[in-house]
Amino acid sequence: MSLMTQFFRRIFRNDHHWQSVVFFRNVPIFHGLKSRQIGRIIQATQKRTYRAGEVLFEEGQIGKAVFIIESGRVELTRKNLDGTPRRLGLVGPGQILGEMALLEQMERTATAKMLEDGVVYLLYSATLEALFTQQPAIGVKLLRNMAVMLSALLRRTNQELDKLGQAQ
């Protein structure tokens, strides 16, 4: 690396940005995207620190944003018919919540609540759609990743249904 490049890198390089790029690259939905494309997505997100006990979204609300967990654990619950909450699972760093909001604005099917303090990135669905129009390459990769994720989810649901059927 020439002295000049080193000088410019020292002055202009944003180390915090590159740490975020590494984090985003490991989130399944952003697999295969180039650093520059991930940079555009980071630009489109909004970061917020959530305290333990704060609710990210509630069951029945219209989903408009995707939540990407950078740190902290999130509990997902769903109301039973009698109104009592039933735990669906835990989500942690590097995982994504409410990704269905990217595809359709529907009511949330669960409530997400922080179990401990953590940092979350929010990505508004319409902003991402606008980014898809500007940079179709991002849209193609992202939607492909989503399709793979949904396909895996469907496969797992089928397997569980099979298990249930065999048990009966």
Add this chain to the structure above:
Amino acid sequence: MKENRIWQNTLYLLAFFVFIAFVGLTWSVLIPFLLGLVIAYLVDPLIDLFVARGWRRDRVVLVLFFFILSFGAVLIFYFFPHLYKEVDFAIKQIPTYANSIDSLINEINSELRQRLTRFIGHRADQISISFHADKFFENLLVKLPANLLNVAHMGVWVLIIPFSCFFGLKDGQQWIDILFELTPSRYVESLLGLLEEINATLGGYIRGLLFESACVGILTMIGLFALGLDGAVLLGVITGLLNFVPFLAVIVGGLISVLAGYFQHIPNAYLMGIIFLFLGIRLVDDFVLIPFILGHSVSLHPLVMVFAVLAGMKLGGFLGLVFAIPAAAVVKVILTILFLERRLDDPITNQDVIS
């Protein structure tokens, strides 16, 4: 618990009214700060291009400011002297123009009286066009600086606008982060939706409007220059500025240009040329510039647009006129989000998937 909530809401309401009163009282001081922030908002996507590539925001802003100041210096040294010369020329010509208009009106008045005397006798003496161009221009020149931009404040504005713009660009994202941190978690998604929708509607509109106005101004400048009119640069700048207000550029810009042409005694064919030039610019604007540059970023009903413009003029003078449409668009976005928040997209139903 319920009582606490009522107190809390009352406090929020009180704080809101105090804030509004404060803004109302300090409005004239706030204008340059707001203008600086508006410029920062318009330039931000350019900074974002570099930030998305891993560059430090503060350094990019510094470099950009260096370039903007250099460009500003070039503009001041090359473009402004020419514009100043034309403004100076126009101001010196005003008494001549005023006299010409007054003598024209006198001629019309005497002609009018002669013809009306045949029908209504001596009562025709009371009927005349009571417009005195010399008084009108005198009044305009006295009031213009106070109305448009108070000259005494200009020096402070020149300092405050870049200052406010710099910090808006450098720290704007941090201010938004703080807003999100302070917002209760249950409203975070709605706030994000509101800001993103406003950004999508406004950002494109204001940037597009600036570009469209520049195109209209440059086309006017070139057209009038080709028709041999003195003051083409000044008239182009005026038409470009008028373009910020819907429907005004062609009517007022065209009228001023035709009058300027008339008083410069250019041939009648060239006067017609000016009219056709403005009609042509209007067509290019309607069928090329607006659809391709502005698109449908602000889909307001024409009646709402006219009302917004008049209300903006009443509330905030020239700046109110310029910001009327963007403000109306913001109100529309807020109302849409508030009242249509529960509107669902047309989803693909289970039936569609199964069949």
